[in-house]
Amino acid sequence: MLAQPVNFLCWNVRGLNCPGRRATVHEMIVSTTCHIVCLQETKLDDVDQFGASSLGGHRLRNFAQRPALGTRGGILVLWDEATIGLSNVSISEFCLSADVQIQACGTTFKLTTVYGPTTSSRKDDFFAELLTHKPVAGVKWVVMGDFNQIYKARDKNKRNVNLSRINRFRAALNLCELREIHLQNRRFTWSNERQNPTLCKLDSIFCNDEWDIHFGTHILHALSSSLSDHCPLLLAEDSGPRRPRTFKFENFWASIPGFQDVVKEAWHHDSGHFEPCQNLFHKLKRTGACLSKWSRTLFSQAKIHFRAALMVILRLDVAQETRELSAGEIQLRARLKRRVIGLAVIERSRKKQCSRIRI
Incomplete structure (x- = not known):
């Protein structure tokens, strides 16, 4: 068990371009008391300090972003500077990576958050790009986000799957030496929310052996999809996020x-x-x-x-x-x-x- 547990929230929010959606995302973040939050599909071409603080509150004011192209895509990472530090941020077309250090114990690892392409013609470019973010041997690595791709046929509730693309994605994960962190309470993370819905597990968290050994007490759960058609993923230590118990006069x-x-x-x-x-x-x-x-x-x-x-x-x-x-x-x-x-x-x-x- 870590001296200072670090908890993660990963969510495709389907846009942060209206106050009501930002308020809802803020309430979800506050309710989990996470230290790192990775948001995909922000649909924002720029996030300033005020915008980051309105989402993360007084704790998660530090941020790094991969701007959206117009109103498409976008990645935003928020973190608690009192608990962790982020450095060496690198941004590519589909990924945002950074080196993370836990302040209390000095443990370091690499974090990559992704927003995979929706178009079939760009899938292989995404797989190749993910491989470029692989760290050197011995470095702990965790990858999370909306991959817009399944790597097992059973991750979709319907049979119209592209097995060739699944195999290529699985091959990319093998080259990256990544394994999936099991989702405890859900089979799927996305729904088109129709009468006869299509359900897929598009959102996942993967890690290499070094990260898995060091953070072995972390458990992955899905939360309510709330305003999005994707459900948030909470990766937290098995004892749950620690909530501060301090009196605050209003x-x-x-x-x-x-x-x-x-x-x-x-x-x-x-x-x-x-x-x-x-x-x-x-x-x-x-x-x-x-x-x-x-x-x-x-x-x-x-x-x-x-x-x-x-x-x-x-x-x-x-x-x-x-x-x-x-x-x-x-x-x-x-x-x-x-x-x-x-x-x-x-x-x-x-x-x-x-x-x-x-x-």
Whole structure:
């Protein structure tokens, strides 16, 4: 087990060119507390510091990008500088690679995130380009992204597969000495979301033996597809992402009715201590706990609806892998996908209110 676990989120977001979509992606990132986020198909020809911060929050403000060509493609990598450092970023037509160092222990590895071509004529160019990113022997390497290509026939729910291209992709992976990290809870990662859907495993994470040995406790799970037709992939240590448990005072609390009553009741509670420092510590701790509990009662409703919508979308995504969804279920999923954008906008506006940023 690593002294400082590093967790990854990989997702084809199908565009970040509207505030509602960016807010939804931000909420997904925050809910996982990942240290590295790899986004594909951003459809943005440029991302600035403000745009990166709006997605990754205060932790994942550092970024590297492969700009989109107009509104096609685009790769964005966000990371937590307090946990890891990225250097030697190299960008090619389909890939973005960088050397990663974990700050706490000094462990290094190479990260490559990809967005494969959709056109058949460019597949072989992509396979050849992936091979150029292969590091020298002994270097740990992990590759993740939307490959837009399967490497096993069973990674598609229909039989119209190109076996020749599958074999060429598999040969490229063998030359790169990459093996797939098994996805625990899903067979497929993409759906065209029709009545009789086509399902494929287009999004994957591969690694070489050196990376697999060193990060052997990491497990890959699929999350709710949310606003995209691709599901996010969460590669995290088996104990799960660590969530910080710190009290944060929100300035807007003071303007909400009931705030002063909560503070007075908590502050005047008998601590049972007579030593001034211990008494002050108890009062501050109790006041913080009461304010946190009070705040959750104010804003938990939107969060509960947001998480519930994501869970139902995930269940429908899994169900369509074994049966056809009914017309009602397809309509429900479409409504929920619109709903999560609205709920994410509500959460985003709350956070903007309690921040010092004015947009």
